[in-house]
Amino acid sequence: MTLLPVTTRGLILDMDGVLWRDKTPIGDLVAIFERIRALGLRVTLATNNSSRSVPQYLERLSGLGVMLEPWQVITSSLAVAGMLEQRFPAGTPIFAIGENGVREALTQKGFELLTVEDASRAEAVVMGIDWHITFEKLREAALLVRSGKPFFATNADKTFPTPRGEIPGAGSLLSVITTTTNVQPEIAGKPYPFMMEMALARMGTSRETTFVVGDRLETDIAGGQNAGCPTALVLSGVSTRAQGQAWLPKIDIIAENLSELVGA
Numbered sequence: 001m002t003l004l005p006v007t008t009r010g011l012i013l014d015m016d017g018v019l020w021r022d023k024t025p026i027g028d029l030v031a032i033f034e035r036i037r038a039l040g041l042r043v044t045l046a047t048n049n050s051s052r053s054v055p056q057y058l059e060r061l062s063g064l065g066v067m068l069e070p071w072q073v074i075t076s077s078l079a080v081a082g083m084l085e086q087r088f089p090a091g092t093p094i095f096a097i098g099e100n101g102v103r104e105a106l107t108q109k110g111f112e113l114l115t116v117e118d119a120s121r122a123e124a125v126v127m128g129i130d131w132h133i134t135f136e137k138l139r140e141a142a143l144l145v146r147s148g149k150p151f152f153a154t155n156a157d158k159t160f161p162t163p164r165g166e167i168p169g170a171g172s173l174l175s176v177i178t179t180t181t182n183v184q185p186e187i188a189g190k191p192y193p194f195m196m197e198m199a200l201a202r203m204g205t206s207r208e209t210t211f212v213v214g215d216r217l218e219t220d221i222a223g224g225q226n227a228g229c230p231t232a233l234v235l236s237g238v239s240t241r242a243q244g245q246a247w248l249p250k251i252d253i254i255a256e257n258l259s260e261l262v263g264a
């Protein structure tokens with residue numbers, strides 16, 4: 001038996017802590033996605049992690065027996081590229097700090113990516129997690145933002161979970177620029193609504209009938225609530241039941257895991 005109301009038409013699922021923890025799947029993912037299909041629900045996966053590309057996620061999912069279409073995976077890299085697409089014509093030079101995920105998403109939208117050497121030509125700055133961050137990259141980003149160039153970020157998660165513990169996340173890198181410039185970026189990922197709106201548009205479902213499912217209160221649950229969607233917290237990741245019950249506004253459903261939520 002699913003815990004979802006019969007009126008539910010769509011699901012926006014977080015990945016880390018919902019589908020897997022590090023590399024270990026949470027429950028029988030094949031059975032879970034078969035059950036979602038049998039319930040007639042549309043589904044998208046939406047992650048704040050900007051480091052990987054959509055093909056990388058599709059490959060990981062198919063390795064676990066889950067076959068999804070490219071439109072069903074949305075990263076904060078894709079979302080920030082979509083945000084820029086609404087504001088700048090193709091060919092606009094961008095100074096981007098980030099990994100493959102961000103660089104591929106911006107290149108696919110036709111933007112020109114600049115290096116540290118020619119960063120001064122940029123019309124906008126984009127920041128995501130960067131495993132090779134340098135002082136020079138931060139310096140160029142800060143100078144551009146101080147000169148008034150529009151400033152965007154994939155997400156603002158302070159930390160990034162690893163098997164060894166929490167390491168600096170995109171939000172920690174951003175804080176260097178916000179401290180230097182006193183300018184806050186426009187953020188594409190959760191808890192801001194842009195990535196959620198993208199998922200709704202792709203599924204063609206209404207916000208009232210689409211559940212946002214995640215394990216983290218400040219990003220997934222707040223993001224769903226900011227987008228006007230009902231929310232489900234799963235306890236297979238970072239949050240506890242007590243934290244979920246204390247959260248306001250009230251969370252619609254608290255489930256042990258995705259399997260229990262959909263009744264797989």
Ligand SMILES: [Mg+2]
Pocket residue numbers: 014015016017018214215216237
């Ligand atoms: Mg998560």
